[in-house]
Amino acid sequence: KLNILDYNNHHPIFFNLPLNLTISSDDIFVTKLFAYDLDFYDNENLKYYLIDKDQQKFFSINEKTGIIIQKIFSNQTFSQLKIAVSDGLYLTINYLPITIYDYSKHSPKFSSNEYLFQYNKILGQISAYDLDPNDRIIYKLYLEPDGIIIDSYSGIITIHRDIFPQKIEFFASASDYAQQIVYTKIQIIFPIQPKFKSNLYFIYLNSTIKIPSEIFQFELVDSLNQQLLLTKFKIDETKFFDIKQNKLILKKQLYPLKISYFNIYGYWKNYTCQSIIQIMYIEKIFKLNKQFYEYKIDKILLKENFFITKFKIKKKVILIINSTPL
Known part of the structure; x- marks a missing residue:
């Protein structure tokens, strides 16, 4: 076969x-x-x-x-x-x-040595360029706070948190195919929106108060509750009160049973803001440990009947907290 x-x-x-x-x-x-x-x-x-x-x-x-x-x-x-x-x-x-x-002929370069962004969900975009044809740029962040991320290819920086320190500063890099790296600095500023510390001020007086007398000092703060300087104030025209710089002056005695309301206006640069003042007479004034109390609460944790603090007051004294639309 x-x-x-x-x-x-x-x-x-x-x-x-x-x-x-x-x-x-x-x-x-x-x-x-x-x-x-x-x-x-x-x-x-x-x-x-x-x-x-x-x-x-x-x-x-x-x-x-x-x-x-x-x-x-x-x-x-x-x-x-x-x-x-x-x-x-x-x-x-x-x-x-x-x-x-040959991607190593030129190193990437940022369009700016430092970027300044206003606080927002989308902060902005950093940009680097490379003269090597068809090169690819990759972006990366350094020393950034938690909640700030960057798209590696577009350079768009976004925020995924609501509470941050008063100053935010970190760095970013851009690298090409040849692993040549350049760096830039990024700062985040918070837009200044002047406001009063409260939308409604409750001021209590006693009939024994001297005339004239300074009864309150006002200040304007930014979105981080930091005091603003070079501010001016004005109140509605009244024969009982006057304002000098930021001090509210009682210049004439009020009727003890009368509750007075009037507006106060604050000015900072080209901004104007407004609040309301309520004046009321009481028999006796108890002072707390502080002139005002300030609390920072993460809104994610905030819920109904959320415990904030406990005040130490004397027996038989009733503590009344008037709500304000903050």
Whole structure:
């Protein structure tokens, strides 16, 4: 009995060969070649070659796997590798065009050495550019508070928290394909919106008070409750009260049973804000430990009947807290 095998009638063929491959001058791995042979058993013996000896100075190929690596940068922006695959009898030659970018010629540069953003959910965008064609910029933050993040590719910075320290300052970097890094500084400022500490002031007087007498001092604060300087104040015209600088003066005795209401206006730069004053006579005044109490509460934790503090007062004394629309 004689068996006749159909042996090696076909040339090997490259499969999915890139039409134009783009790599960086710093890349080591270039690509992996694939080929097949219609003679089934020849596929196990395929070998890959670089034909051009000059190109072998800069690139090498693994004969068995078809993996091409870049050994050194040739200072050329384009190479057309002459490649081949063989099944042991037939040799198939083709060309692999490679565009090579040297991303290390230029370092990225920020459009500004320092960015200043106003507090908002979306703070803003930092931007860096690189003169190397087709380079890629990656952004990263350093020493940033929790809740501030950056999109690595767009440079857009966003905030995902509501409570922050009064001063926010951190840094950002931009790096390119060649891992060249530059840095910039970022500061967040809070927009100044002057306001009174309360939308309604309750001031209690005693009939023994001297005339004239200073009964209260006002101040304007920003959104972080920091006192603003160079402020001015004005009240509705009244024969009983006057305001000097930030001091409310009682210049004439009121009727003990009468409750007085009037407006006060605060001015800072080009801003104007308003509050209301209520004056009421009482028999006896008990002073607390502080002139005013201030509490910072995370609104995420705030709920109905949330405990804030406990005041120490004498027996048989009733503490009344008037609500204000803060």
